[in-house]
Amino acid sequence: MLLEERLSNWIDSYNRNGYLNGTMLIASNENILLNRGFGMANWEHSVPNVPTTKFRIGSLTKAFTAMAIFQLHEKQKLNIDDYVGKYLHDYPNGQEITIYHCLTNSSGIPNYTNFPDFWFRTMRLPSTLDQLIDSFKGRELEFEPGSKFDYSNSGYALLTAIIEKVSDMSYGDYIQQHICHPLGMYHTGCDDGIKVVPGLASGYSFWEEPIHTAYADMSFPLGSYGLYSTTEDLFIWDKALKSSNILHKELTKKMLTPNLGSYACGWMVSEIMGKKCVHHFGDISGFSSEFLRFVDDEVTIIFLSNMNVTPVMHLSREIAKIVFDKNVSSPAPAVPITYTKKESIVGKYVMENEDKALTITIKNNEPYLTVPKMYGALYKFKLIPFCHDSTKTAFLTEMIYERVIFFYSLSGEIERVQYVDCFEKTHTLHKH
Incomplete structure (x- = not known):
């Protein structure tokens, strides 16, 4: 190419x-x-x-x-x-x-x-x-x-x-x-x-x-x-x-x-x-x-x-x-899929080994992510569900390429949460 x-x-x-x-x-x-x-x-x-x-x-x-x-x-x-x-x-x-x-x-x-x-x-x-x-x-x-x-x-x-x-x-x-x-x-x-x-x-x-x-x-x-x-x-x-x-x-x-x-x-x-x-x-x-x-x-x-x-x-x-002909990744299209369990992801999440916290809230039936960025300033992005099966649900943010992924246990409970920031760095989150 x-x-x-x-x-x-x-x-x-x-x-x-x-x-x-x-x-x-x-x-x-x-x-x-x-x-x-x-x-x-x-x-x-x-x-x-x-x-x-x-x-x-x-x-x-x-x-x-x-x-x-x-x-x-x-x-x-x-x-x-x-x-x-x-x-x-x-x-x-x-x-x-x-x-x-x-x-x-x-x-x-x-x-x-x-x-x-x-x-x-x-x-x-x-x-x-x-x-x-x-x-x-x-x-x-x-x-x-x-x-x-x-x-x-x-x-x-x-x-x-x-x-x-x-x-x-x-x-x-x-x-x-x-x-x-x-x-x-x-x-x-x-x-x-x-x-x-x-x-x-x-x-x-x-x-x-x-x-x-x-x-x-x-x-x-x-x-x-x-x-x-x-x-x-x-x-x-x-x-x-x-x-x-x-x-x-x-x-x-x-x-x-x-x-x-x-x-x-x-x-x-x-x-x-x-x-x-x-x-x-x-x-x-x-x-x-x-x-x-x-x-x-x-x-x-x-x-x-x-x-x-x-x-x-x-x-x-x-x-x-x-x-320079090196590999890069591209975002999936932000086409929303149906996701009904929005309430289950609401809460405050703390990043492992970092003193940063993210918050997920619902407004007008849409989930939003609030996250600190440069100089500690807070930003709030809509979360778009784009991938869902029995093992996980993945969301993309609006305006910048970030992802929040919820992984489920066999019984369907949220087992772990990953946040991939706009620098493609993956963070493990724990519910506060």
């Missing part, structure tokens, strides 16, 4: 169950194998996702911030080994933290998105870049700069301030004028949350149905996680990183070389399925994204989603398996 056919079979099996949300571009040797949109860009107006839909790309932004810093280094407007205090004069420990420490997440500056009040309060309020920096600059460093890796949006906020100071331009203008427009990326920019961006998807979460995600004010994500783009623009970006059009080859190599562990500058470099991959994940207010660049194999997978439960990281790796 041809690669395009295998890809399209797998994608169709996911898509017919409504498990794909967003836009996906897959390329090999710079030939686009697939470039498609799935699900809705806007549920309110029934606008579908298409290859030109724009998405907030979250931390994929960091790669652009790193490129801007390296360009300014090349123009000798700054040096990546300079201390940040040279540009941000009153910054505490500014004589210990270098620009390179911030680029490689080894600065020791506490990550402001991890502060206890961030999710409930701070992220929803407007803030200037200076106010944002003031919110963390008085805090103690978590370790000596350069001694270890710890992901920090705070370091990228400092880089944003340095770019603005050195270039005498706003971050958004710099990115468009020096990176995006010279490359022909006309659908990428900085989302300030005020300006209307034509073709920008809305971000969603899920509770029984698509819902609005918690509001995130866009005044301050900027160079940490504030850009929007399309899969097609990011494919241009992918190709630009292989050329020396906007940055000298030696500097590009430095930018893409890991410092501590697998983190380089705005990119991770690690082995996926035994192959070198330059990659990054992003998420912000309902959007999640994954960008995989198998540089030696010339395979690129870009998946931008506006439904935060879509497991873009896992699905992108499944696609990589198909491209």
Whole structure:
């Protein structure tokens, strides 16, 4: 079977169950194998996702911030080994933290998105870049700069301030004028949350149905996680990183070389399925994204989603398996069968060897599964019975590919329960 056919079979099996949300571009040797949109860009107006839909790309932004810093280094407007205090004069420990420490997440500056009040309060309020920096600059460093890796949006906020100071331009203008427009990326920019961006998807979460995600004010994500783009623009970006059009080859190599562990500058470099991959994940207010660049194999997978439960990281790796001719599984069609004993499965279930619990409830005579996901947030999915005999009953969830399977004893009692999550990890459950 041809690669395009295998890809399209797998994608169709996911898509017919409504498990794909967003836009996906897959390329090999710079030939686009697939470039498609799935699900809705806007549920309110029934606008579908298409290859030109724009998405907030979250931390994929960091790669652009790193490129801007390296360009300014090349123009000798700054040096990546300079201390940040040279540009941000009153910054505490500014004589210990270098620009390179911030680029490689080894600065020791506490990550402001991890502060206890961030999710409930701070992220929803407007803030200037200076106010944002003031919110963390008085805090103690978590370790000596350069001694270890710890992901920090705070370091990228400092880089944003340095770019603005050195270039005498706003971050958004710099990115468009020096990176995006010279490359022909006309659908990428900085989302300030005020300006209307034509073709920008809305971000969603899920509770029984698509819902609005918690509001995130866009005044301050900027160079940490504030850009929007399309899969097609990011494919241009992918190709630009292989050329020396906007940055000298030696500097590009430095930018893409890991410092501590697998983190380089705005990119991770690690082995996926035994192959070198330059990659990054992003998420912000309902959007999640994954960008995989198998540089030696010339395979690129870009998946931008506006439904935060879509497991873009896992699905992108499944696609990589198909491209590299490895086995992948596909979901059964979510066609409901008759199942009358719904009350028998209601209850709270605890995962063996984990402190996580799932709850099954009935609403309008339909079973629902409530389950914690990333950051501990709870989601609620309808359960669709799709397979039943005397030994077991199996359910599929709506919106993402998960399964709950009840196994019966000879007398028909529930003997054990399995939960297969969206990463295809199987958990044993015990009724609480």
